[in-house]
Amino acid sequence: MSNQQVVHNFTNRQINFMAVCAFLIIPMSGLAVDIYVPSLPAVAKYFHISEALTQVTVTIFLIAYALSQFVAGNIIDAYGRRKITIASLLAFSLFSFCIPQIDSIGMLLLLRFFQGLCVGFFMVSKRAIIVDIYSGVKLQSMLIYTTVAWSLGPIIAPGIGGYLQTFFGWKSCFYFLAGYSFVLAILEFIFVPETIKSKTVLSFTNIKSAYGEILSSSKFNFAVLSLGFSYAMIMLFNLLGAFLIQVTLGYTPIEYGHYALIMGFAWMCGGLANRRLLSLALMTKMRSAVICAMTLALIMFLVGLKSENIYTILIPAFFMHCLAGFIFNNYFAYCLSMFPRYAGTAGGIAGSGAYVVTFIGSSVLAGVLPSSAVTSLATGYFILAVACWLLYKKINSQIAR
Numbered sequence: 001m002s003n004q005q006v007v008h009n010f011t012n013r014q015i016n017f018m019a020v021c022a023f024l025i026i027p028m029s030g031l032a033v034d035i036y037v038p039s040l041p042a043v044a045k046y047f048h049i050s051e052a053l054t055q056v057t058v059t060i061f062l063i064a065y066a067l068s069q070f071v072a073g074n075i076i077d078a079y080g081r082r083k084i085t086i087a088s089l090l091a092f093s094l095f096s097f098c099i100p101q102i103d104s105i106g107m108l109l110l111l112r113f114f115q116g117l118c119v120g121f122f123m124v125s126k127r128a129i130i131v132d133i134y135s136g137v138k139l140q141s142m143l144i145y146t147t148v149a150w151s152l153g154p155i156i157a158p159g160i161g162g163y164l165q166t167f168f169g170w171k172s173c174f175y176f177l178a179g180y181s182f183v184l185a186i187l188e189f190i191f192v193p194e195t196i197k198s199k200t201v202l203s204f205t206n207i208k209s210a211y212g213e214i215l216s217s218s219k220f221n222f223a224v225l226s227l228g229f230s231y232a233m234i235m236l237f238n239l240l241g242a243f244l245i246q247v248t249l250g251y252t253p254i255e256y257g258h259y260a261l262i263m264g265f266a267w268m269c270g271g272l273a274n275r276r277l278l279s280l281a282l283m284t285k286m287r288s289a290v291i292c293a294m295t296l297a298l299i300m301f302l303v304g305l306k307s308e309n310i311y312t313i314l315i316p317a318f319f320m321h322c323l324a325g326f327i328f329n330n331y332f333a334y335c336l337s338m339f340p341r342y343a344g345t346a347g348g349i350a351g352s353g354a355y356v357v358t359f360i361g362s363s364v365l366a367g368v369l370p371s372s373a374v375t376s377l378a379t380g381y382f383i384l385a386v387a388c389w390l391l392y393k394k395i396n397s398q399i400a401r
Helices: 012-025 028-034 037-047 051-079 081-101 105-133 136-168 171-191 204-215 218-248 253-277 282-306 310-338 340-368 374-400
Strands: 003-005 198-200
Touching: 012 105, 012 136, 012 171, 028 051, 028 105, 028 136, 028 171, 028 253, 037 051, 037 105, 037 136, 037 218, 037 253, 051 081, 051 105, 051 218, 051 340, 081 105, 081 171, 105 136, 105 340, 136 171, 136 253, 204 218, 204 340, 218 253, 218 310, 218 340, 218 374, 253 310, 282 310, 282 374, 310 340, 310 374, 340 374
Parallel strands: none
Antiparallel strands: 003 198
């Protein structure tokens, strides 16, 4: 594969600006999903559609996000980070602005799909920029901060979305996304130069070789499935919880936004817990986490049979999301470490595959489980935890060989 070599001599000031821009953009993947979740009941009423179809507007975004990650790595390696980032941010801003203007659910689904495609491109690009400008111990430290920044989207977005829905209606969420992404595109244009050191010429043979090596690993594939099922726990809360908490229990969008913020914080706590447990073997950590998740889901179900209130939802869901974040972050690092030569491609495939699994798992469960009972959410958690347990057994047996 031929390369175009470029030497960069960035100042510390430039590097700091680039890092700040990256950390402002990285939460967008969660922001684009969770800022909209408190508005799901309002969207269902506005378009006169069912809860299930409203939930598809979330899952179709995820599937597009997954698809774009699958190809984005090769494209940004060939054409550079800067142009792709700016173009995808501007396109995302345009699609976000168009959504409030429509009155067709079909157009809403189409525009949400296009939004997901855009997010995949600028997310992969910003992860690559971090690798471009840092190395060694500093790179490892910045990757941890990248994970924290990514977790901020689900934490802050529901709170923002709840206030926007209450005071301005569901359309304001998309105006906010349009404005925020447009400002980010301007910041990228002003402060972020091209960082790629070696542009590659797209070659089908080399791409096929890299993808073939990665996808032929059963350990990698099982880990990606685990990524998807663990993140599906988060999406299940968004899809069922929005209706359960607002419609069944009668809480306001603002209150739901606060509760969803707590769930996002739980996910981040699970990810940060990895820093304290680096010395433990991966499979030891995964075994304990998955067993705890299955047990917690069962307890939530039994308690939900006798009492249904906000506490029987939030308390077990908080710890479930901690465990989900812990499982996800461990397996994602495992996927990247398996193929150091293809870290970018492996990360794109892992992210893409995980979101496909999340889309299928969360949409199927949300479609068959009623959104009016705590036991439904607990049942979904238990099914996903059992799936993670079965995959743990598969991965562990592969490693033991």
